[in-house]
Amino acid sequence: xxxxxxxxxxxxxxxxxxxxxxxxxxxxxxxxxxxxxxxxxxxxxxxxxxxxxxxxxxxxxxxxxxxxxxxxxxxxxxxxxxxxxxxxxxxxxxxxxxxxxxxxxxxxxxxxxxxxxxxxxxxxxxxxxxxxxxxxxxxxxxxxxxxxxxxxxxxxxxxxxxxxxxxxxxxxxxxxxxxxxxxxxxxxxxxxxxxxxxxxxxxxxxxxxxxxxxxxxxxxxxxxxxxxxxxxxxxxxxxxxxxxxxxxxxxxxxxxxxxxxxxxxxxxxxxxxxxxxxxxxxxxxxxxxxx
Amino acid sequence: xxxxxxxxxxxxxxxxxxxxxxxxxxxxxxxxxxxxxxxxxxxxxxxxxxxxxxxxxxxxxxxxxxxxxxxxxxxxxxxxxxxxxxxxxxxxxxxxxxxxxxxxxxxxxxxxxxxxxxxxxxxxxxxxxxxxxxxxxxxxxxxxxxxxxxxxxxxxxxxxxxxxxxxxxxxxxxxxxxxxxx
Numbered sequence: 001x002x003x004x005x006x007x008x009x010x011x012x013x014x015x016x017x018x019x020x021x022x023x024x025x026x027x028x029x030x031x032x033x034x035x036x037x038x039x040x041x042x043x044x045x046x047x048x049x050x051x052x053x054x055x056x057x058x059x060x061x062x063x064x065x066x067x068x069x070x071x072x073x074x075x076x077x078x079x080x081x082x083x084x085x086x087x088x089x090x091x092x093x094x095x096x097x098x099x100x101x102x103x104x105x106x107x108x109x110x111x112x113x114x115x116x117x118x119x120x121x122x123x124x125x126x127x128x129x130x131x132x133x134x135x136x137x138x139x140x141x142x143x144x145x146x147x148x149x150x151x152x153x154x155x156x157x158x159x160x161x162x163x164x165x166x167x168x169x170x171x172x173x174x175x176x177x178x179x180x181x182x183x184x185x186x187x188x189x190x191x192x193x194x195x196x197x198x199x200x201x202x203x204x205x206x207x208x209x210x211x212x213x214x215x216x217x218x219x220x221x222x223x224x225x226x227x228x229x230x231x232x233x234x235x236x237x238x239x240x241x242x243x244x245x246x247x248x249x250x251x252x253x254x255x256x257x258x259x260x261x262x263x264x265x266x267x268x269x270x271x272x273x274x275x276x277x278x279x280x281x282x283x284x285x286x287x288x289x290x291x
Numbered sequence: 292x293x294x295x296x297x298x299x300x301x302x303x304x305x306x307x308x309x310x311x312x313x314x315x316x317x318x319x320x321x322x323x324x325x326x327x328x329x330x331x332x333x334x335x336x337x338x339x340x341x342x343x344x345x346x347x348x349x350x351x352x353x354x355x356x357x358x359x360x361x362x363x364x365x366x367x368x369x370x371x372x373x374x375x376x377x378x379x380x381x382x383x384x385x386x387x388x389x390x391x392x393x394x395x396x397x398x399x400x401x402x403x404x405x406x407x408x409x410x411x412x413x414x415x416x417x418x419x420x421x422x423x424x425x426x427x428x429x430x431x432x433x434x435x436x437x438x439x440x441x442x443x444x445x446x447x448x449x450x451x452x453x454x455x456x457x458x459x460x461x462x463x464x465x466x467x468x469x470x471x472x473x
Contacts, residue, residue: 001331008292008309008355031353038312038351039332051309055356082406102421103408104339104348104399190420 003041010053014138014167017054022140022163024050030165031055032074032113035105059112059167062086068133068170073112077124081106090171092130092180092198096123099182102190112166115151118158118222121192123184125152125223126215130198131171139164152222177210178202179285183277185270187261193218194262197250197274201233203286209233214246214279219256219271226250226275238283246279247272296357298323299367307354314338314349317364325366325394329423336422339395340364346402348395348421365394368401376442377401380435388426396422400436409440 011017021028026049031037040046059074062085069089080086080097087094100106100114100123114124115135128135129152134145137160146159148169153159160166184196196217204210214229228249236242251272258264281291294305298321305320314331317323317340326349329337333351340349341363368375374382377397381387386396396419403409403418415436416429424432 001328002312002315003310003353005308005310008353010355031356034353034356035333035351038353039334041310042312042331042350051353053353053356101333102336103403103418104336104346104421105333105351107345108347108351 001042003038004044004047006041006048007050008053009050010056012056014057014059014165017052017057017165018138018140018163020050020052021165024052026050028052028162030113030116032116033076033108033110034113035101035109036113036117036119054165064089064173065170068172071111071169071171073110073166073168075111077101077106077109077111077114078103080111080124089173090127090131092182092200093124093127093171095180095182096127096196096198099123099184099186099190099193099196111169115169116158116160116166118152118154118156119192120155120220120222121196121218122223123182123193123196123198123217126196126198126217128169128171129215129223129225130200130213131174132213133169133171135159135166136168136170137161137164138167143167145170149225154221157222174200175202175211177204177286179282179287179291181278181281181283181285181291183274183281185274195219195256195267195270195274197271197278199229199275199278199282201279201282201286203283207287208235208237209283212279212282214250214275216250216254216271216275219254219267224254226253228253229275229279233279238280238287243276243280247276250275292355294354294358296359297361299363300361303362305354309353309355311354312350313340313342313352313354313357313362316354317349317362323364323366325364327391327394329391329395334421334423335392336395336399336419337392339398339422341398341402344402344405346399363398365397368397375401377404377435377439380438381432384431384435384438386428386432386435388424388428392422392424392426396424396432400432400439404436404440409436412437415440 009020028050029048031053059072062071077097080093128148181199185194200213202211212229212233214226217223251268256267327337329335333348338349408418409415
């Protein structure tokens, strides 16, 4: 119930962190908020030879830049959840962050850490896919940008390679008149999501859907965009029938695995229900109504 | 490695391996056992402490991460024999049974009240999520946090407190709900 010994580095700059990661002879792990890595080390599920603690790097903070919100990798879940400024700009991220772990975990856990860890049930992966934008990764040869749509490669696998570090995330702000919705079903409050859905709906002047984006967590080896959402909803009015079509389309499209807690069929139905709920909330907010 | 930090207001210097958690350093090096080792994986909350005023599970923080920080454990809350007001409420309202979850509950609740995340019973419960009590005492704990938030006197009787015979195990004065067995 304790981490196994490892070498520890606490660099002061991104360059030093990249160097430490690149020079590691064995397995190196980046320590950001530590809310996944440290429990995994304590459970014996992770045993890196080197831990590079990036807590001293200047990767916190956020700013609005040309229609995007630039979030440092060390932006904590608690900031997404509780900062008035971030909630105003990224309300979907704020709603989703409230479902991560518990308040102690959210006080420590970071956006960059969650995305890099790439747990397929993690809420923020779906959030990032829904907003869209880019992930900026630093490496020995400088920085490169990866579209969020190409960032997740599979179970706990991302575009961040060995010797690289996720340094910031640029999320695209949706157009005015866009509402957000989040819905999650979990076995216990604050537990990992059985399924979760994130939605952004842009509403036209007549209340119909101008655009709809939907993403899902917990139903595949990575968070996924449900691309049919736009085709199903654009030009339509919000109705129970439409929500039922979305629910069925999602449940039919996803192919989750059965695990020790949840059957694949249940998880698919849960995903459909979450999708319909998130979409309805987003649509109502887009019309300026209560969700 | 040497980790220097402030523990409950006093300078502390611990010589521990870098792979030790903050919890292990507190218990096995600083010899402060008030933060409890429950699950060791960030689920139960019994090890919660304040680091620079922010509640965190000390099992999920590495010892070197608190270099230069101020760490407060539940043991630093009382002033001499005088309990912190929340501790007094926990005693008065029977929010304590075996006591193992109490340090983490108190730390989490103090932060929740401080940041305004304890405005209603639902908010208190949301803020205490991740602090597990296996004596099934949540109702009394939530009540104690609400009373602490309201600045109620611990002695004030509550209309909704059950009338029960006290075993007299906790506190000098028998109080409603104290001393209930499992």
